[in-house]
């Protein structure tokens with residue numbers, strides 16, 4: 001018989017097993033939830049997925065609820081696919097009977113990534129992505145990229161549609177709602193257990209409970225994929241960077257959660273999306289945008305987590321040392337007046353998810369401007385998002401969003417004022433602040449925060465040619481002193 005395979009809770013798909021009848025060990029650790037404060041809906045999703053998998057595997061699965069993983073593994077003969085965090089890898093390497101296999105659930109192998117990265121200064125996603133496209137033959141017409149271009153970003157930055165004249169209600173993309181799962185008795189049991197753990201005082205969550213919104217089984221994940229391809233993919237590309245106050249989901253796939261639980265193999269998603277393009281169901285710009293996110297970006301941040309080494313997460317190139325204020329850490333949307341930030345925090349509180357632009361350009365941008373500690377922020381993103389894992393958030397937050405790695409993966413900080421948010425969303429209209437105003441009662445905290453950030457880091461950024469124009473703009477500000485004084489007084493109060 002095949003060796004018993006230990007599956008972590010993010011290794012739940014069939015591709016983590018060698019045969020259909022391989023015996024399995026699944027471990028549920030309450031302590032993992034007690035150590036840190038996760039979003040309630042993230043805890044629900046992970047537990048639900050784990051228990052659904054145990055039920056599916058039934059008599060060939062040993063499902064153990066223990067305090068510590070070592071209690072379940074003991075010194076038995078087990079194999080495990082390379083875990084997704086350094087902590088879990090060190091744990092399985094310590095256990096005498098456990099054999100660690102190469103990672104699964106990602107497209108590019110570690111050796112191939114290292115061969116590409118070794119000796120390079122800046123590790124640009126675009127370079128990694130094109131090599132992966134060629135190697136996998138994805139969206140390729142012979143030697144050329146399908147559609148004649150590698151990159152359709154310029155087509156995929158449309159602002160959201162404006163409200164239509166004569167139509168009441170907020171603007172929408174006009175796409176059907178995402179696929180939603182039906183909760184079952186396993187979800188009910190999870191909900192009861194989490195309520196009880198919280199009542200017992202062992203575990204504290206952030207965010208609110210709510211209906212499960214993300215696939216927790218292989219079957220559900222495939223349904224979600226098919227629904228996305230059939231109904232939403234075509235609109236995904238052009239609006240992928242846009243935000244709407246009344247529509248958190250827009251045309252996003254919501255597949256990051258089942259992908260990161262290991263329920264879907266990234267290549268199967270990529271192939272399905274390519275099929276849709278080849279079959280005339282989606283334009284190339286939309287298909288390429290999804291392939292870029294999964295084959296490109298997702299694999300890239302996974303490899304950076306390992307390749308850049310154990311010190312990378314502690315990078316703090318801009319010496320940002322302020323702690324996260326409570327209102328932010330606790331997702332207290334009601335304390336915030338700035339309509340964009342309040343809306344994004346409310347969506348996160350209610351769903352444990354917002355899409356990549358609110359993450360990068362509202363939450364991350366504000367943290368960057370305010371000088372919040374990047375490691376603390378990374379941990380917060382990991383705990384508060386249903387699809388957040390350590391390997392996901394390190395490069396995304398430390399590298400991309402907070403520019404804390406000295407520019408190893410991006411060419412300039414993702415700092416932006418209210419003008420960007422105003423262009424890419426419908427938040428600003430009814431906001432108490434004005435995106436163009438820097439000083440005074442109506443000063444937009446993003447706009448004032450942007451100039452304050454540039455002023456604070458003028459020295460570090462002056463050698464960066466992409467920052468030359470913004471820094472010249474800073475030199476021309478007549479009201480800079482008043483702005484700096486205003487920002488000092490604002491402190492860490494909610495904006």
Ligand code: SF4
Pocket residue numbers: 338339340341417418419421422427428431432433434435444445446447
């Ligand atoms: Fe956000 Fe500023 Fe726009 Fe208000 S005016 S919604 S704070 S960007």
